Amino acid sequence: MIVAVVVAREDRESQWLKGVLDLAVLAALVREGSAYGYGLLRSLAEAGLTGLKGGTLYPLLGRLEDDGLVRSEWVTGSSGPPRRYFFVTAAGRAELEAGRAGWGAFAARMSTALEG
Amino acid sequence: MTGRGDGIRPRPDAAAAYGAMLAEQLRQGGLAEPRVRVVVADLLDHVRTTGEDPVQAFGQPADYARAWVRPLSRWRVLGRAVATAVGAVGMFAAVTAFFRGGSWSARMSVTIGDLVVLAVFALGAGVLPWTLELWLGHRAARRVGRRPRVPDVVIRAGVMLLVLGLLFTVFTAFDPEVWEPVVLGPPRPVVFVVGMVVAAVLSMVRQPRSPALPRLPGTPERWWERTPGRPGRRRR
Numbered sequence: 001m002i003v004a005v006v007v008a009r010e011d012r013e014s015q016w017l018k019g020v021l022d023l024a025v026l027a028a029l030v031r032e033g034s035a036y037g038y039g040l041l042r043s044l045a046e047a048g049l050t051g052l053k054g055g056t057l058y059p060l061l062g063r064l065e066d067d068g069l070v071r072s073e074w075v076t077g078s079s080g081p082p083r084r085y086f087f088v089t090a091a092g093r094a095e096l097e098a099g100r101a102g103w104g105a106f107a108a109r110m111s112t113a114l115e116g
Numbered sequence: 117m118t119g120r121g122d123g124i125r126p127r128p129d130a131a132a133a134y135g136a137m138l139a140e141q142l143r144q145g146g147l148a149e150p151r152v153r154v155v156v157a158d159l160l161d162h163v164r165t166t167g168e169d170p171v172q173a174f175g176q177p178a179d180y181a182r183a184w185v186r187p188l189s190r191w192r193v194l195g196r197a198v199a200t201a202v203g204a205v206g207m208f209a210a211v212t213a214f215f216r217g218g219s220w221s222a223r224m225s226v227t228i229g230d231l232v233v234l235a236v237f238a239l240g241a242g243v244l245p246w247t248l249e250l251w252l253g254h255r256a257a258r259r260v261g262r263r264p265r266v267p268d269v270v271i272r273a274g275v276m277l278l279v280l281g282l283l284f285t286v287f288t289a290f291d292p293e294v295w296e297p298v299v300l301g302p303p304r305p306v307v308f309v310v311g312m313v314v315a316a317v318l319s320m321v322r323q324p325r326s327p328a329l330p331r332l333p334g335t336p337e338r339w340w341e342r343t344p345g346r347p348g349r350r351r352r
Contacts (some may be wrong), residue, residue, distance in 0.1 A: 038165045053175075054159070080164070102185075
């Protein structure tokens with residue numbers, strides 16, 4: 001019974017995260033300036049979003065790039081193959097600002113709705 | 117900028133094998149080759165950096181591919197199987213017409229036996245790759261790190277034996293005279309030209325198995341590597 005409750009709670013948090021993960025990624029990119037995939041995962045983990053996998057992050061970055069919110073560049077280092085770095089575009093910053101405002105308003109409404 | 121991750125490094129050949137399987141699934145789904153290179157390069161870079169097991173970080177290749185492309189529908193599989201079969205028949209007809217001795221102005225005699233052989237060839241060239249091979253590819257891409265209960269080679273051998281057994285049964289069930297009547301007499305140049313034109317269909321159909329690891333992003337694509345596919349827009 002306890003296990004079921006814990007799993008249900010994790011599912012709920014997972015659903016919440018799905019709706020705002022793109023904003024968290026944009027915010028992490030703004031914080032970092034630019035980052036490659038693993039760097040972004042670390043930045044997100046430092047912000048409290050632990051447990052994210054590469055299998056979730058890269059398709060999301062691909063969608064953000066398709067939408068023009070993120071751009072990427074291949075950077076060749078001193079050793080090893082080139083690595084892709086991601087940057088936030090102006091449209092991405094605008095989307096983040098709008099998302100922050102929307103999230104703030106939504107969180108306030110939910111807090112009110114959830115009060116006993 | 118963040119540094120390199122810690123952890124046990126996966127075997128490079130294991131990451132490459134995973135990348136090749138992922139590339140095959142993405143190509144099957146119609147993702148354009150430049151985009152396939154980017155997706156696989158991101159994966160390999162991530163695995164190299166973090167030392168994570170690719171299956172733990174990305175899931176099985178078939179599942180991860182679904183984040184980028186829709187799986188092939190039955191109708192698309194059927195369409196590609198038919199196109200492959202038609203193209204293979206065209207190539208077979210063109211080669212037969214070219215190497216047939218005698219005058220080019222003569223007509224070719226096509227018997228019932230020839231048509232049956234052609235039908236079997238079409239089935240073998242079009243249906244087996246888009247059924248058996250497609251399934252074997254999916255099976256492998258869902259079982260990375262796990263040994264299959266029945267190896268691919270055993271399944272292939274079993275299917276080949278079944279097909280050969282069916283053919284033997286069909287050909288021995290009838291009197292040899294049944295196969296001899298001539299049913300068509302097309303001019304040889306027409307068979308050659310039409311066969312060549314129809315064979316060109318093959319160049320427009322992606323083949324079901326293409327497990328090669330893509331080259332690094334940014335490297336120019338050679339003309340023979342260009343395969344039809346969507347330019348890279350993915351499912352949402």
